[in-house]
Amino acid sequence: MMTSVVRGYGSYVESQLLGLGQNTVVVMGTSEYTLTRNDLDYIRGLPEVDVAEPFYLTQAYIQTKEGRKQVYVYAIDYDILNKAIGNLKLEKGEYPSLTDVTSAVIGHFVAFSESTGAKLFDIGDAITILMPQVKSGGKVTFTRATVRVSGIFEEYGGAMFVSPDTGIFLPEKSGKSILHMNSWSGIFIIVKDPMLVDSLVKKLRSTYAGKVDIIAFQQIAKVVSSITGAIDFIAFSTSLSAFAVAVAGTAATMITSVIERTREIGVLKALGFTDSQVMWMIIAEAILMSLIGGLIGVTLGLGGAFVMASRGLSISSGVSKLVIKAPPKITPELISYTMGITIIVGIIGGLIPAYRAAKIPPAVALRYE
Amino acid sequence: MLRDDIILKAVNLKKAYRVGDVVTWGLRGVNLEVRRGEFISIMGPSGSGKTTLLNMIGILDKPTKGDIIIDGVRVSKLSSKEMAKLRNRKIGFVFQQFNLISRLTVYENIELPLVARGMKRHLRRRMVVDALKMAAGDLTWLKKKPNQLSGGQQQRVAIARALVNNPAIILADEPTGALDRSSAKAVLQTFVNVNKHGQTVIVVTHDPEVANCSNRILIIRDGIIVKEEEPCWDKCIINTVK
Numbered sequence: 001m002m003t004s005v006v007r008g009y010g011s012y013v014e015s016q017l018l019g020l021g022q023n024t025v026v027v028m029g030t031s032e033y034t035l036t037r038n039d040l041d042y043i044r045g046l047p048e049v050d051v052a053e054p055f056y057l058t059q060a061y062i063q064t065k066e067g068r069k070q071v072y073v074y075a076i077d078y079d080i081l082n083k084a085i086g087n088l089k090l091e092k093g094e095y096p097s098l099t100d101v102t103s104a105v106i107g108h109f110v111a112f113s114e115s116t117g118a119k120l121f122d123i124g125d126a127i128t129i130l131m132p133q134v135k136s137g138g139k140v141t142f143t144r145a146t147v148r149v150s151g152i153f154e155e156y157g158g159a160m161f162v163s164p165d166t167g168i169f170l171p172e173k174s175g176k177s178i179l180h181m182n183s184w185s186g187i188f189i190i191v192k193d194p195m196l197v198d199s200l201v202k203k204l205r206s207t208y209a210g211k212v213d214i215i216a217f218q219q220i221a222k223v224v225s226s227i228t229g230a231i232d233f234i235a236f237s238t239s240l241s242a243f244a245v246a247v248a249g250t251a252a253t254m255i256t257s258v259i260e261r262t263r264e265i266g267v268l269k270a271l272g273f274t275d276s277q278v279m280w281m282i283i284a285e286a287i288l289m290s291l292i293g294g295l296i297g298v299t300l301g302l303g304g305a306f307v308m309a310s311r312g313l314s315i316s317s318g319v320s321k322l323v324i325k326a327p328p329k330i331t332p333e334l335i336s337y338t339m340g341i342t343i344i345v346g347i348i349g350g351l352i353p354a355y356r357a358a359k360i361p362p363a364v365a366l367r368y369e
Numbered sequence: 370m371l372r373d374d375i376i377l378k379a380v381n382l383k384k385a386y387r388v389g390d391v392v393t394w395g396l397r398g399v400n401l402e403v404r405r406g407e408f409i410s411i412m413g414p415s416g417s418g419k420t421t422l423l424n425m426i427g428i429l430d431k432p433t434k435g436d437i438i439i440d441g442v443r444v445s446k447l448s449s450k451e452m453a454k455l456r457n458r459k460i461g462f463v464f465q466q467f468n469l470i471s472r473l474t475v476y477e478n479i480e481l482p483l484v485a486r487g488m489k490r491h492l493r494r495r496m497v498v499d500a501l502k503m504a505a506g507d508l509t510w511l512k513k514k515p516n517q518l519s520g521g522q523q524q525r526v527a528i529a530r531a532l533v534n535n536p537a538i539i540l541a542d543e544p545t546g547a548l549d550r551s552s553a554k555a556v557l558q559t560f561v562n563v564n565k566h567g568q569t570v571i572v573v574t575h576d577p578e579v580a581n582c583s584n585r586i587l588i589i590r591d592g593i594i595v596k597e598e599e600p601c602w603d604k605c606i607i608n609t610v611k
Contacts, residue, residue: 270462273481274449362429362430
């Protein structure tokens with residue numbers, strides 16, 4: 001169960017990160033550094049860079065039939081969005097022109113209810129976006145902006161940086177004019193070759209010396225891969241302990257069974273069963289017992305894995321919260337591996353009791369009360 | 370060399386049991402020759418060595434000294450596997466407490482010696498049915514569990530299990546000890562019938578009415594066969610119980 005859930009999350013996170021493009025890097029401005037045209041020109045001038053475009057990003061709320069809903073509003077060049085996020089397709093409508101600053105493409109779960117699937121917004125509908133702003137003294141006020149739905153994305157699934165399903169995507173120019181943001185949130189960079197990502201990141205880190213956040217999805221994927229690998233190893237180590245307990249349990253059960261059936265074993269020997277036939281009979285029983293236990297365990301494990309996975313993995317950072325709902329990675333190999341271990345448990349656990357049963361002299365076994 | 374008509378021979382059989390430093394002799398030198406087709410009873414008081422002797426000649430236990438020859442095969446030369454094979458092919462056991470396996474059906478109990486022999490399933494059916502008929506059993510019992518049968522019926526199933534492999538020798542240890550007289554008579558009638566078909570029967574018993582059904586009665590005392598008596602057929606339980 002643990003292995004399938006860990007592997008499920010691991011492969012989900014990796015696929016999402018790599019889905020954003022192995023050659024995608026994002027430079028994010030911080031409270032101490034504001035990205036400007038100079039930064040954009042500098043980045044565009046680097047030999048590793050194919051395309052670099054600035055974007056605006058803010059968290060906001062919209063009013064729907066189901067009440068207030070949290071969304072992410074992006075003002076970004078649609079071309080770079082499509083380059084960065086593979087498989088992002090329009091379900092309906094079209095991309096607005098670059099100058100049409102009040103038209104937006106909305107994510108699937110902005111247009112439809114996540115719980116009921118009911119339509120909330122359609123092409124041509126107006127959406128009022130409420131953007132919170134913290135004033136001095138901690139007072140929060142909302143800035144309003146109204147946009148028209150020009151297109152709706154197909155459902156994409158969770159993503160680590162961009163949330164297409166809960167996003168509202170405006171042309172880049174809307175950042176200033178509609179969202180009233182004074183500076184870019186970040187710069188999206190497409191690197192010429194995934195092999196050049198490390199070199200570019202090194203250069204950017206050297207230039208900005210920690211003043212900006214640099215997100216390289218390829219590198220995150222590597223880190224995630226190594227973390228899930230480590231968790232997988234921990235799960236494997238834990239399963240080794242469970243293996244030892246299972247072997248001891250099987251052995252104890254079979255020893256008890258052999259003791260209780262000593263007389264029966266004597267009868268079998270009197271009827272002509274050989275020591276090896278008796279031994280294999282006990283081992284076969286131990287394997288059968290382990291297999292039944294294994295089948296029950298796998299069934300409960302599968303149920304548990306799906307329950308755990310359905311609750312999702314919640315990642316919070318400040319006010320942002322991302323819930324990853326990845327299906328557990330249950331493969332025929334994993335089930336075969338589990339059942340294989342189960343058979344080994346049966347064999348090892350049954351070996352000593354079986355040997356003991358095989359070596360009982362028949363006359364002694366028949367006298368056993 | 371054994372004469373062809375000798376199915377079983379015990380030569381100076383001794384069996385010692387050691388508890389700590391104390392050695393107790395169960396058998397003190399038993400010599401015995403059993404001809405093919407004989408029906409022998411072994412009688413004696415409790416602790417005289419009757420069951421020990423039966424275990425030796427049934428290859429369930431190894432003698433401390435001496436040897437057993439079964440149908441020309443010297444048992445002391447055999448490996449554990451060969452002993453099991455000899456038991457399976459040449460000997461059928463009937464126990465006082467039936468020793469049927471309670472979780473198996475009557476059919477499955479009877480076919481056990483054939484399973485041990487490695488016989489294919491489709492060949493076993495006919496042999497199981499024939500053995501149960503020979504043991505005067507009812508074919509409706511085949512699907513039942515032993516605990517659904519009476520003691521007498523269970524013993525007939527146990528006899529069928531002993532007969533199913535058509536062994537040369539049937540060894541029975543107090544086969545009527547747990548039965549009423551009517552059931553005991555039925556069991557003895559089965560042994561007599563089996564013996565008439567040429568199988569050698571050796572019965573250990575306390576009951577003179579059982580011993581009188583045989584051809585020869587051996588009296589054992591303190592681990593030695595002390596005398597041989599002539600049975601009296603009129604006093605056999607088959608004749609005394611109406």
